[in-house]
Amino acid sequence: xxxxxxxxxxxxxxxxxxxxxxxxxxxxxxxxxxxxxxxxxxxxxxxxxxxxxxxxxxxxxxxxxxxxxxxxxxxxxxxxxxxxxxxxxxxxxxxxxxxxxxxxxxxxxxxxxxxxxxxxxxxxxxxxxxxxxxxxxxxxxxxxxxxxxxxxxxxxxxxxxxxxxxxxxxxxxxxxxxxxxxxxxxxxxxxxxxxxxxxxxxxxxxxxxxxxxxxxxxxxxxxxxxxxxxxxxxxxx
Amino acid sequence: xxxxxxxxxxxxxxxxxxxxxxxxxxxxxxxxxxxxxxxxxxxxxxxxxxxxxxxxxxxxxxxxxxxxxxxxxxxxxxxxxxxxxxxxxxxxxxxxxxxxxxxxxxx
Numbered sequence: 001x002x003x004x005x006x007x008x009x010x011x012x013x014x015x016x017x018x019x020x021x022x023x024x025x026x027x028x029x030x031x032x033x034x035x036x037x038x039x040x041x042x043x044x045x046x047x048x049x050x051x052x053x054x055x056x057x058x059x060x061x062x063x064x065x066x067x068x069x070x071x072x073x074x075x076x077x078x079x080x081x082x083x084x085x086x087x088x089x090x091x092x093x094x095x096x097x098x099x100x101x102x103x104x105x106x107x108x109x110x111x112x113x114x115x116x117x118x119x120x121x122x123x124x125x126x127x128x129x130x131x132x133x134x135x136x137x138x139x140x141x142x143x144x145x146x147x148x149x150x151x152x153x154x155x156x157x158x159x160x161x162x163x164x165x166x167x168x169x170x171x172x173x174x175x176x177x178x179x180x181x182x183x184x185x186x187x188x189x190x191x192x193x194x195x196x197x198x199x200x201x202x203x204x205x206x207x208x209x210x211x212x213x214x215x216x217x218x219x220x221x222x223x224x225x226x227x228x229x230x231x232x233x234x235x236x237x
Numbered sequence: 238x239x240x241x242x243x244x245x246x247x248x249x250x251x252x253x254x255x256x257x258x259x260x261x262x263x264x265x266x267x268x269x270x271x272x273x274x275x276x277x278x279x280x281x282x283x284x285x286x287x288x289x290x291x292x293x294x295x296x297x298x299x300x301x302x303x304x305x306x307x308x309x310x311x312x313x314x315x316x317x318x319x320x321x322x323x324x325x326x327x328x329x330x331x332x333x334x335x336x337x338x339x340x341x342x343x344x
Binding site: 002003006009010025027028030055057058067070 | 250253344
C-alpha cells in the first residue's frame, strides 16, 4: 500500500467517512474509493453492495480478481430518554456493536443504577447533543414521550442526517409531533424521515420486545438496499 | 462495518514516518470456521513488532516471518493457511478453517 493511500485511508476513517480499498491481489495494484465517489465508479454495483453489508470480499471483473476491503465507521446509537425501553435497547444495541449513548435531562431516569456501563448524559438536548458528534452513521431514537425533550432532539437529528430516526408514539401522537416540528422549522421531508410508530410491526408488547422491534428496523435501514427501504417507509407513513 | 480494531492502520502510518519498513497483512478470503473475517489485518515493522490479528493467534508467527521478506523485497505475496496445507499443520490453524492472507509493503 502506498503511503499516500494509507494516509488518505486514515484521514477518511478519522472523519468517520466510509472508504473501500480495491486491491488486485495478483500484482498489488490498489486504489481507494471514497463513499461519495462510488456512484460514478465502474464498480459501483459491487462497491455499494459490499459497503451496505459492511463486509469485505472478492469480486472478479474482466478476468481480474479484486479484493474490496470495506472500512465503515462504527455505527452509533443515540437514545433520547432513559426509560424502560432504553434499558433493554442499550444492551441489545451494544451486542450489535453500536456505540450507545443515552440522553435524558431527568436525573431520576438517567441514573447509573438503571443503566450500568452505558454512557449517560443527564442534560437537555441542546447541551447534550453537540458534543456527541452525531453524523450519518448514527441511529437516533427519541422515546421520552415528552415533546420538550424529544422535539429539539429530533431537530438536531435532521440537521445531522442520521441514517435512522425513530420516535415513540401512535399515529395520532406522531401527527401532532409533525405539526410542532414544522412550527420549529422542520421540512416535510425531514418529518417523513421519522419512523413512527417506532420499530418493525412484530406485535411487540413489553419494553424488551419493543427494543427488538426498534433494533430490527434500524438493522433493515442499515442493510437493505434503498428501494426496499422506501417501500417500507411508504407503509409506515 | 462495525469494526473497532483498526487503529493499527494509524500505527502503520506512524511507524512509516519514524523510518521503519512496514508491511500490511490482510485476510482476503476465508473458508470454513476461520477465526477472523476478510478485511482483518496485521501490521508488521522491520523489528518484527506487530499489531492486530489475522487468525486470533494461530498463524501470526508465520505471517510475520513472511512479512519481513516482503519488507525486504517490496514484492507482495499471497499466503494460504489451512488444515490441508503442510505449513498450516506446522503452524497450526487448529480451528479447521482455511485463510488467504495478502501481504504488501507500505510505502
